[in-house]
Structure formats: structure tokens, C-alpha cells
Amino acid sequence: MDAEFTIEFPSLSSISLADEVIFFGDEGEGYAGAHGYMNAMDTESGELVWRFETGGFVRGAASIAGGTVYFGSHDHYMYAVDRHTGEMKWRYETDAGITSTPAIVDGRLYFGSIDGYVYVLE
Numbered sequence: 001m002d003a004e005f006t007i008e009f010p011s012l013s014s015i016s017l018a019d020e021v022i023f024f025g026d027e028g029e030g031y032a033g034a035h036g037y038m039n040a041m042d043t044e045s046g047e048l049v050w051r052f053e054t055g056g057f058v059r060g061a062a063s064i065a066g067g068t069v070y071f072g073s074h075d076h077y078m079y080a081v082d083r084h085t086g087e088m089k090w091r092y093e094t095d096a097g098i099t100s101t102p103a104i105v106d107g108r109l110y111f112g113s114i115d116g117y118v119y120v121l122e
Contacts (some may be wrong), residue, residue, distance in 0.1 A: 005041065006046075007024040009037070012017060012025075012057075014061035016063065021043065021049055023064065024039055025038050025071060035055055036053075036074065037051050037052060037058060038079070040069075040083075042096075054074075054077065057073070058073050058074070060099050060102040067084065068080050068081065068082065070102045070104065072111055073097070073098060074097035076093050076109055076113075078092045094115050094117065095098070095113070095115035098113050099114065107122065108121065
């Protein structure tokens with residue numbers, strides 16, 4: 001099946017997939033400091049399942065573990081969002097934007113930030 005779906009804002013992030021839902025970040029208004037979104041879209045219909053707004057663009061891909069979607073934003077936060085509802089579970093602040101894709105290994109979340117640090121959260 002070939003399909004093409006229109007999205008509201010440009011996206012520079014890679015796509016992540018879980019249970020027929022794709023997750024991707026976008027540029028929001030398209031300039032530094034603008035809000036951005038993590039989007040969850042149904043692969044069959046192209047309908048938006050949910051959209052989570054951040055204070056900056058979202059360029060890294062999401063990582064998914066269990067019922068949680070993890071992703072960073074240029075607003076300096078790493079987010080953990082419920083995979084099914086899009087509700088925020090928690091966020092962690094760094095000193096600069098996060099454009100990397102987090103990795104999840106043995107219950108730990110690893111990610112880099114523009115502030116020059118690699119973070120490990122348990």
C-alpha cells in the first residue's frame with residue numbers, strides 16, 4: 001500500500017513506529033525558539049491520534065518502551081509521554097536543546113544535549 005499524508009509543519013525527525021502508529025517531531029512555527037510538536041499518526045488512515053506541544057522544535061526521533069514515548073526538544077527538555085494518550089508523564093531539563101534520539105538500555109534512558117553532556121536517567 002502506498003500512502004501519502006499531509007502534515008501541518010515541516011518535519012526533520014526520523015519516524016518511530018509502534019502498533020500501527022507513527023511518531024514524529026516537527027518544526028512548529030519554523031524558527032528558533034518556536035514551539036514544536038511530537039505527533040502520533042495512525043498509519044492506515046493518516047489521522048492524528050494525538051499531538052504533544054513543546055516549547056521548541058522536535059528534531060530527534062522518539063524512542064518507545066512499554067507505554068512511553070521518549071523524545072527531546074530544543075526547549076531543553078527530555079519528555080516522557082504516554083504512548084496511547086499523549087499525556088506527559090515527566091520531563092527532565094538540561095542546559096541546552098536536545099536534538100538527539102534517546103536510547104533505552106536496561107531501564108536507563110541515555111541522550112545527549114547541545115550543552116555538551118550525555119545524560120543517563122533511571
